[in-house]
Each structure stands twice: as C-alpha cells, then as structure tokens.
Amino acid sequence: MNDIQRPLVRPRRLRTSAAMRDLVAGSALRPAQLVLPAFVREGASEPTPISSMPGVVQHTRDSLRKAAVEAAEAGLRGIMLFGVPEAKDAIGSGATDPDGILNVAISDVVSEVGDALIVMGDLCLDEFTDHGHCGVLDDAGRVDNDATLERYADMAVVQARAGAGLVGPSGMMDGQVAVIRDALDGAGLTDTGILAYSAKYASAFFGPFREAVDSSLEGDRRTYQQDGRRDGREGVREALLDIEQGADMVMVKPALAYLDVLRQVADAASAIGVPTAAYNISGEYAMLEAAAAHGWIDREAAILETLTSISRAGADVILTYWATEAAGLLR
Template sequence: MIEPTGPLGPVIRPRRMRRTPALRRLVAETTLEPRQLVLPVFVREGLSEPHPISSMPGVVQHTRASLRKAAAEAADLGLGGIMLFGIPSSKDADGSGAIDPDGILNVAIADVKAEVGDALPVMADLCLDEFTSHGHCGVLTDSGAVDNDATLAVYAEMARVQAAAGVDIVGPSGMMDGQVAVIRDALDASGADDVAILAYSAKYASAFFGPFREAVDSSLEGDRRSYQQDPANGLEGVREAMLDVEQGADMVMVKPALAYLDVVRAVREAVDVPVAAYNISGEYSMVEAAAANGWIDREAAILETLLSIRRAGADVVLTYWAAEAARLLRR
C-alpha cells in the first residue's frame, strides 16, 4: 500500500469518524427531529371527504373532520406545529371570509385547538389571497394595485378573529410593509398578547409556488412581484427579517427554502429569534415526481432535503412531509 505523502499524511484520516453508523451519529453536526417540523394543511369549506391535490401527490384538501384527525396524528408524532390554510366556498374583492368568525379558517382553528389543546402549537396563515376573488394578498385600489395600508387594517382584524378562535401563532404572509407592527398592536390591544407571530419576512416571488395555487383554488390575476421579494435580492431578505424582529416578530421565515438556502443562512446570522423556512409545494412536487419516475430514492431524498434546510440554519421547517418524516425518523 502506498502511504499518503507529507509528514501528517498517515495521521489525518477524516474517514475514521465515518466508518460506522454509530460513529457518524456521534459526530453529526446537524439534527433532524419531529419537533423541528411543522405540517401545513389545507381545509376546504363544504367538503364531505378529503379532496386530493393532483400536483401534490399525497396531499389533500381536508374536511373539518379529517383535519382534526391529521392534527391529532401530528400531535402524536411530536411535530412542532400545524399551519392552517382555509379555502372558502365563496370569495369577494375584500376577502371578507377571512374576518368572519364563522369562516372556514377560523372555525378550523377552533376545531384543531379543541382536538389537540396545548399538545401541538396551532398556527394559521394570516393573509387574504385564499379569500379574495382577485387572488391577491390584500385589498386593491381603484387602479388595481394592492393597497398596503388598507390591507393592514384587514390584517389587524384577522389577527383578532384568529386569536378569538384560539390560535397559538399567526403567520402573516402577505409581505405588506408594517404588517408585523400592526398585528402585534392589534393582538395586544385585544388582550391576546400571548399569541405569537411567525412573520413570513423574506417571501420571494417564486416559480415554485405553482402547486400551492391548485391547493388553495387560487384565483390570482396577474402576479405578486410588487410586494413579494425579487429572487435576485438576498440582502433585502435579511433587512426584511430584521425589520420584522424590530416590530415584534417572535419568529421569522424564509420562503421558499431550497432555492434560498443562502438567505436562510444570512437571516440566521442576523437575528436573535428562531428562524423558520418553508419547504414549499414546488419543492415537494419535484421530489415526488422524480421518485414516481424511479429517478431517485424517495425516502432518502425527503430526509436529505429537510436536513439541508436545517443545516443552512433553519430552526423550524414547514414541510408537507412533516408527518411522514417523523415516522421515518422514528425508525
């Protein structure tokens, strides 16, 4: 055998610590645990049985009853939380269903909270896009532009209604300037100062949102580039996260995750609150499609994907694989 050249050649052998599964586990730098995973779920008004989402194999639009079962399973698996998205049976220009206490998202919050209590943090999307007939994340001006400040007033009321329904964490995702401050003030003024805010701080205008729009029956007209971030900008994502922390965010998020791992790392280094990253629909569907064609090992790819997001610096990962990943990790 030819020895490595150099005075330290035979001594420096990093492979020693990779030799067995137990050694690799001993020196693993990054962990992936069920408590770090949040399950996003969709609940649709008026369904009598769960409705499969064709572009997201294995994901469904839930009925209220099936949502409760999914939440109970998430709690049993030790997941870090469940994030609710509501799909109303009717929409209007103002997204009024979002602030209706009897609207689908708000009754779903109450349903899930009744099912799991404090065993699982109940989170809810705080945005208008699922509720507006035009599909935008806010109310529009007469010229068709999203009215930032008029939208903030609606977000404040959404926060109050979700808090009354029992939500633990609200997730403002509309990328309106000042949304965290307005929501924090509204919650505190209504006596809901214990409700936390997970701010979608660096949310990019991404091509990978496509399957999500099927999942929420989106009626989007145009695009969201005037308020979601430009994919070219990383520093801006860090600035947005820092602004949200200043305004009272308890956690901040980067969305999407995989195409923005550099932003996840930069945000993690810039803020002193927990950082979440959303492994979004298009990222999920790419792996599922490749696996269905036999091109990759599906289970290994799921865990590697989630581990990469954790390694980039995310404390929390929102992923449609959360329940399955928890079961895989239990093995």
Template sequence: MYPDHRPRRLRTTPAMRRLVAETTTTPRNLVLPMFVAEGLSDPRPIAAMPGVVQHTQDTLVRAAHDAVAAGVGGLMLFGVPERRDATGSGADDPDGVLNRALAALRSEFGDDTVIMADTCLDEFTDHGHCGVLSRDANGRERIDNDLTVQRYVDMALAQAEAGAHVVSPSGMMDGQVGAIRSALDAANFRHTSVLAYSAKYASALYGPFREAVGSTLVGDRKTYQQDPANAREALRETRLDLAEGADMVMVKPAMLYLDVLREVAAEATVPVAAYQVSGEYAMISAAAANGWIDRDAMILESFTAIRRAGADIVLTYWAAEAAAILR
C-alpha cells in the same frame, strides 16, 4: 507514504456517524401545513401534490391527531372557502372555514401542539391577491398596503380569538407585523405569537399551492413579494420585522434560498423557520415517482440542508410522515 490525518475514521459506522453529526432533524423541528375546505364530504386530492389533500373539518382533526402523535412540532392551517369577495371578508368571519377549523383544533388539542394560522387574504379574495385593491393617482390598480394591513389586523384578531397560538402574516405588506402586534396586545392576546414571513419571494415554486387553495390569481405578486435576485433586501425586511415585534421569522421558499436562509439565521435573534414549498414537494415527488431518486433519502437530506443553513423550524408537507421515520 501514509496520511497523517484520517477524517474517515469518523465515518466508519452508522453509530459513529450519528455520534458526530453536526446537524440533526427531529420531529419537533417540523411543522405540517394543512388545508381545510368548505363544501366537501370527503378529502379532495391535490393532483400536483401526491399525498396532500384538502380536508373536511372532520378529516382535518383526524389527520392532525396522526401528526401530533408522530411528534410534529406544530400545524399550519390554510382555509379554502366556497365564496370569495374583493376584501376577503371570510378571512375574519368567526364562522369562516379557517376560523372554525382553528377553533376545532384548539378544542381538540389545547396546548398539546402549536396551532398556527396563515394570516393572508389570497385564499379569500375573488381576485386572488394577498390584499385589498385600489387605484392610484394614475388610475392603475394596485394592492393598497395600508388598507390591507388593517384587514390583516382583523384577520389576526379573529384567528387569536379562534384559538391560534401563532398568527403568520405572509402577505409582505410594509408594517404588517407591528400593526398586528399592537392590535393583539390591545385586545389582551399578549401571549399570541407572530411568525413573520420576513423573506417571502415571488417564486415560480408556488404553482401547486395555487391548486391546493383554488387560487383565482391572474398575474403575479411581484409588487409585494421579494425579487429572487435580491438577498440584502431579505435582511432589511427581517430587521424591520424584528423591530416591529416578530417572535419568529421565516424564509420562503427554502431549498433554492439556502443562502438567504443562512444570512437571516445569522441576523435573527429569534427562531428562524423555512418553508419547503409546494413546488419543492412536487419536484421531489415527481422525480421519485419516475425512479430517479430515493424518495425517503431525498426528503431527509432536504431537511438536513435546510437545517444546516440555519432553520430552527421546517414547514413541510412531509412533516407527519417524516416524523414517523425520524422517530
């Protein structure tokens, strides 16, 4: 009349649950994405992402100190320029907002944290796309893959020169990882790592991010970001990036793509990252603000789900706050 097996014995106390937990998240697993903008005298709040701001150069460094002190594993930097043009010329300008910020962080922290740079043109182009536009044989305007890859190479070299430990090509152009790796090696940046956005989907979850970077995009990015309907394609992209020399690979978004994350983690021979994107942040924040969920519990549970699916690294706007809780 009694069960022979009682799994509940391993759930009896908090200490017991900690002891037998199969998945854990520590501050070192978290990376904090940060925005730095030109022309600001004070941080500018991002309405769709409560608690996240566009930083000035000064407040960026102060916020980075808080994050590093909390034990986060790294910082991912995005630049928001005042002026944009068709080719995103500010992206590889040593005096551009992103490269100046990278240099400031490297000067401040040296090798005490991992400084990552978003290697993409969308924040810097006046059309808001992640690459250079050209017209095909039928006169249709398209993203020119190969011209864009050359711009990514220029951008990666500028970021490495500024002090980035990691460059992160996120535009989903064919051949981007191999071209960047070859250029970095040729320029004696052999120790600069490449984090490949191997499976970046054309998701509806990026809306708040576009406010965060002041995006000028009209239309969508479905001709270069992955179709949410496809999973095997993510494995093909991952294999190509690994063959081209990626040091880490990423799945983006995280929470709606845990099945993809699981498959990529099983395939990858390098660390796997997952990006908990702006829409995921906004949904949890909005539900918590309405009293529908326990905010802190939901944040930590979301990390557990992402880590359980196979992520070694979680990019999240809660990184600094959550690191303090986890410690």
C-alpha cells in the same frame, strides 16, 4: 508502498460506523422542529386530492382533526392551517368571519389536540379574495398596502380568539407585523405570537399551492413579494424590520432555492435570540415526488436529505408537507 506519504489527518475516522456518524451528526433533524401545513375546504364531505401534490389533500373539518392528532402523535409540535372558502369577494370577507372556514378549523384543531400542537393560522387574504391577491386593491387595481394592514389587524384578532398560538402574516405588506402586534395587544391577546414571513420571494415554485387553495390570482405578486435576483441582505433587512416590530419568529420562503438567504437570516436572527423558520414549499415537494414516482430517486432518503439541508442552513423550524411522514422516518 513504504514510500507512500501516509496521511496524518484522516477525516474518514468519523465515518467508520453508523454509531460514529450519529455521534458527530451536528445537523440532526428532529420531529419537534417540523410543522405540517394543512388545507381545509369549506363544505367538503370528503378529502379532496391535490393532483399536483401527490399525497396532500384539501381536508374536511373531520379529516383535519384526524391529521392533527396523527401529527401530534408523530412528535410534531406545529400545524399551519390554510382555508379554502366556498365564496370569495374583493376584500376577503371570509378571512375575518369568526364562522369562516379557517377560523372554525383553528378552533376545531385546538379543541382536538390542546397544547400538543402549536396551531398556526395563515394570515393572508389571497385564499379569500376573488382576485387572488394578498391584499385589497385600489382603484387602479394595485395592492393597497395600508388598506390591507387594516384587514390584517382584524384577521389576526379573529384567529387569536379562535385559539391560534401563532399567526403567520405572509402577505409581505410593509409594516404588517407592527399593525398586527398592536391589534393583538390592544385586544388583550398578548400571548399570541407572530411568525413573520419575512423573506418571501415571488417564486416559480408556488404553482401547486395555487391549486391547493383554489387560487383566483390575476397577474402576479412581484410588487410585494421579493425579487429572487436580490442578494440576502434584503432578506436580512426585512427580517430585522419584522423583529423590531414585534415578530417572535421570522421565516424564509421558499427554502431550497434560497438556502443562502436562510443562512444569512438565521445568523442575524439567532444573534439576537429569535428563531428562524423555513417553508419547504409546494413546488419543491412536487418536484421530488415526481422524480420518485418515475423511480429516479430514493424517495424516503431524498425527503430526509432535503429537510436536513434546510436544517443545516439554519432553520430552527421547518414547514413541510412531509412533516408527519418525516417524523416517522426519523424515529
């Protein structure tokens, strides 16, 4: 034993106790950085379970109010709302109807929780169109970028007037942030911020979300959402373009399959003082829940490990269906 070369540097010293580990935990997750995505269904009399997302429901207006209060009391600071309308059409008329489900839900939650939560509206047409795409279609059945921008501008103003503190353009149309910012400012809504879905990929992990919003999608979204084979430089470029156009915050979606992109976008955005968000999406949620249901993993530990990995990769804000539960676990 006397001949053994004893290590001069012992990293394990910083792991010797729970207090020591807490002291040096640089990527500590906080409830205040978590945002709860929530679905609200028009005409619903009771919450409707989403089979592919155990524990997640399509809310009624009343149950959404309750969920928002619970989120605020848990220490969350944001909720992102998605509407599920009774009727759809080619241009997504319900998205710009002040009495449409998403816009009345925004007003409901704002009146219920006040400034305790930042109420965010998903600014996209896919839930409201009968073809399920994120924009209006041209005569050839392709998404018309510039015609869609006109719809987004109107949608932003309606959401802001309903009380949204942040609007979240998620359609990946070129120039969407500039048009939305101009529309908001032109309507005197200069305090309404923009959370830009800057690097959003055509992902296989969106499947359960399609059930959650009763999607009518025909085909796919590969002509406007990003190709996952591209490296992170394209995501950084999209984020910087959005920032130049007036985005107050940028986002990477999905989170787990794109942690490398998240790191690059976060580095670029933080260098100029802009926060970065990441969306821990439906398929990522369903995957973990399924494994836990089979007893293959420790569910609560896996939730916190997953969310911590997203924070460690650079996310200042994390949208996750576990937000309220995770906040309780952190406490």
